[in-house]
Amino acid sequence: MGEMTRVGDLPAYRAVPDGDGPWPGLVVVHEALGLDDVMRRHADRLAEMGFLVLAPDLLSRGRRVVCLAQTMSAMRRGRGQAFEDVDAARSALAADRRCTGSLGVVGFCMGGGFALLLAGRPGWDAAVVNYGMLPDDPAVLDGACPVVASYGGRDRFLAGAAAKLEMALTARGVPHDVKEYPDAGHSFLNDEDNAPWYVAPLSRFVLHAGPEPASAEDAWGRIEVFLQDHLTR
Numbered sequence: 503m504g505e506m507t508r509v510g511d512l513p514a515y516r517a518v519p520d521g522d523g524p525w526p527g528l529v530v531v532h533e534a535l536g537l538d539d540v541m542r543r544h545a546d547r548l549a550e551m552g553f554l555v556l557a558p559d560l561l562s563r564g565r566r567v568v569c570l571a572q573t574m575s576a577m578r579r580g581r582g583q584a585f586e587d588v589d590a591a592r593s594a595l596a597a598d599r600r601c602t603g604s605l606g607v608v609g610f611c612m613g614g615g616f617a618l619l620l621a622g623r624p625g626w627d628a629a630v631v632n633y634g635m636l637p638d639d640p641a642v643l644d645g646a647c648p649v650v651a652s653y654g655g656r657d658r659f660l661a662g663a664a665a666k667l668e669m670a671l672t673a674r675g676v677p678h679d680v681k682e683y684p685d686a687g688h689s690f691l692n693d694e695d696n697a698p699w700y701v702a703p704l705s706r707f708v709l710h711a712g713p714e715p716a717s718a719e720d721a722w723g724r725i726e727v728f729l730q731d732h733l734t735r
Contacts, residue, residue, distance in 0.1 A: 527595035530557035531613030569600035654686035683717035
């Protein structure tokens with residue numbers, strides 16, 4: 503279903519639904535661990551739902567640790583190369599004749615933080631936020647597109663994030679579906695534990711990261727319904 507391609511000078515993974523289209527488009531923003539097989543399978547799953555998916559590799563401009571630091575810095579500042587790269591992917595989808603022109607952003611972990619920041623910017627019709635860090639200033643959500651967000655109740659790093667996001671979106675009249683899963687930790691949508699050994703203590707004892715199939719199945723169902731409602735009308 504999927505294949506590697508390029509968006510400008512970045513490698514990217516593209517997943518295309520079966521059939522002739524056209525389909526709404528989704529830009530997938532990967533975890534801090536990069537565009538790995540887990541992220542590609544997420545893209546394939548979204549394509550199976552009927553969306554044209556493009557996932558740029560934001561950590562491919564040089565040494566991964568340097569790219570990650572620069573990408574995280576861009577997220578904190580709300581501007582920088584990572585935002586330009588995601589916008590290039592959005593533009594590529596918009597120009598694809600197989601795309602209807604309806605566009606959403608889907609983020610996991612680090613990518614979830616980007617998805618929240620992008621929700622309040624022009625060009626997006628829906629945002630999918632999976633255990634994404636909240637913006638320092640909730641005013642960036644003013645005028646945001648519809649948001650569906652999922653968090654793990656065992657994720658200590660993001661404790662209380664779901665309730666805070668629910669409050670911020672409600673106050674701004676943004677259509678949303680926010681849910682916290684008490685049995686899940688960070689990265690619970692992943693179908694395997696992809697954390698490298700050197701982050702295992704943080705992953706295991708602080709984030710309680712890793713698959714939680716029951717919570718994941720419910721979250722994927724909510725994501726599909728939400729995207730169908732807001733991108734296919």
